[in-house]
Amino acid sequence: IAGITQAPTSQILAAGRRMTLRCTQDMRHNAMYWYRQDLGLGLRLIHYSNTAGTTGKGEVPDGYSVSRANTDDFPLTLASAVPSQTSVYFCASSTTGKANYGYTFGSGTRLTVV
Amino acid sequence: QKEVEQNSGPLSVPEGAIASLNCTYSDRGSQSFFWYRQYSGKSPELIMFIYSNGDKEDGRFTAQLNKASQYVSLLIRDSQPSDSATYLCAVSMDTGRRALTFGSGTRLQVQP
Numbered sequence: 001i002a003g004i005t006q007a008p009t010s011q012i013l014a015a016g017r018r019m020t021l022r023c024t025q026d027m028r029h030n031a032m033y034w035y036r037q038d039l040g041l042g043l044r045l046i047h048y049s050n051t052a053g054t055t056g057k058g059e060v061p062d063g064y065s066v067s068r069a070n071t072d073d074f075p076l077t078l079a080s081a082v083p084s085q086t087s088v089y090f091c092a093s094s095t096t097g098k099a100n101y102g103y104t105f106g107s108g109t110r111l112t113v114v
Numbered sequence: 115q116k117e118v119e120q121n122s123g124p125l126s127v128p129e130g131a132i133a134s135l136n137c138t139y140s141d142r143g144s145q146s147f148f149w150y151r152q153y154s155g156k157s158p159e160l161i162m163f164i165y166s167n168g169d170k171e172d173g174r175f176t177a178q179l180n181k182a183s184q185y186v187s188l189l190i191r192d193s194q195p196s197d198s199a200t201y202l203c204a205v206s207m208d209t210g211r212r213a214l215t216f217g218s219g220t221r222l223q224v225q226p
Binding site for chain 1: 146
C-alpha cells in the first residue's frame with residue numbers, strides 16, 4: 001500500500017541519548033517534511049527537503065538534523081535528546097509540481113524524553 | 115502574531131447542524147490553503163484544498179477563501195458524530211520553501 005512509514009511508533013528515551021526517527025515513502029514524492037506536534041502549539045516544521053540531496057531548516061530546527069540521500073528516505077536525528085523534545089513527530093511528503101496538493105502524513109512517532 | 119490563527123474551541127454543534135470553522139492567516143503571499151482533519155491519536159488527513167477566492171464544495175464540505183480579508187473557512191453540513199475531531203487549517207506559498215504552516219486547530223464536537 002502506497003504511503004509513508006514511520007518507525008518507531010513510540011519510544012521512551014533517556015536524556016542525552018542519540019536517536020534517529022525513520023521515515024520512508026513509496027509515492028516518489030519529491031518533497032518531505034518533519035513536524036512536531038505539541039498540545040496547544042499545533043504542528044511546527046522542524047526540517048524539510050524539496051528534493052533528494054537538499055534540506056532546509058524549518059521553524060524549530062535546533063537539536064535536530066536530517067539527511068536526504070535518496071527520494072524515499074528522510075531520517076530525523078536527535079543528537080542529544082532533551083526533555084523539551086518530548087512530542088509527537090510526523091513525517092510528511094508531497095509533490096512539488098505546479099499545484100500544491102497538500103501532504104500525505106505518516107502515522108507518527110510518540111517520543112518521550114526522560 | 116501567529117501566521118495561521120484558529121479558535122481552539124471546542125466548537126459544539128448538534129447532529130445535523132452546520133459546523134463553521136474559521137481560519138485567518140498573516141502572509142498575503144500565501145497561495146494554497148488546506149483543511150485537515152485529525153482524530154485523537156491519529157495523523158492528519160486532507161479534507162479540502164482551495165486556491166482561488168470563493169467557494170469549493172466536496173460532498174458535505176465547503177471551503178471558502180477570501181484572500182482580501184486573509185480568511186479561509188470550512189463548512190460541514192449535516193454534521194455527524196463521526197465528524198468530531200480537530201480540524202487544522204494550513205497555508206503555503208507556491209514557491210521557495212513550499213512547506214505548510216499550520217494553525218493550532220479547532221476541536222469540533224458533534225452532539226448526537
